[in-house]
Amino acid sequence: MGPYKYAYYVYKDGERIRTTAYKENLGRFIHNYTESGTYKVIAFVKDRLGKIKTHTIDNLVINLPNEPTISEFRFSTSSTSLGNLIYPYLVINNVSSANIAYNVFKDGVLYYKSKYQPCYGEMGLYFRPSHTGVYTYQVIVRNFNGNIITAYTSNSCEVIEP
Structure with missing residues (x-):
């Protein structure tokens, strides 16, 4: 049941590099990848009763270009x-x-x-x-x-x- 709150974890090569706090009605997430690697994002959705659901996006392979x-x-x-x-x-x-x-x-x-x-x-x-x-x-x-x-x-x- 809404309203919903959202939070995210970002992992790079198995290590958590970012944790966001729960925010209301923010169903999107922006992360600036500054290094090549294999990333994973876990999204947390909490309803007004405190029930949490998660969704994992795994094996995001980011290959950034080499430095000029x-x-x-x-x-x-x-x-x-x-x-x-x-x-x-x-x-x-x-x-x-x-x-x-x-x-x-x-x-x-x-x-x-x-x-x-x-x-x-x-x-x-x-x-x-x-x-x-x-x-x-x-x-x-x-x-x-x-x-x-x-x-x-x-x-x-x-x-x-x-």
Whole structure:
């Protein structure tokens, strides 16, 4: 008999990792999986008389992607003329559900900061400088669970007067 109260246990690889308190009229449950493993969820439903029924969802195999890795991040040329685009070549592995942002440095000082955007395995981070100087990039990759990795270009690109 209603109203009902619901509670949940979550197990990962046989060990209980989460316990929720009973809540009224909450017939759904959200859990953010942050690690690969075999999960089990036990749902408890208690009626107004205190009678409890359970239901088990077993053998939920969650395979999350590996952490992203940056295998290459470099300029293809060491100099270019003012007015031209500069863009390093970037290769990132395991980018499923990752976002990317980048910072551009001119003569060692932050010059431009991008917003996060969806990440693809091979990307060009295009930028047109309006001043001469020596430019480097920093890439920031944020994966599905918020972990961040960063890298700087392995070389620099000098922007000179045409």
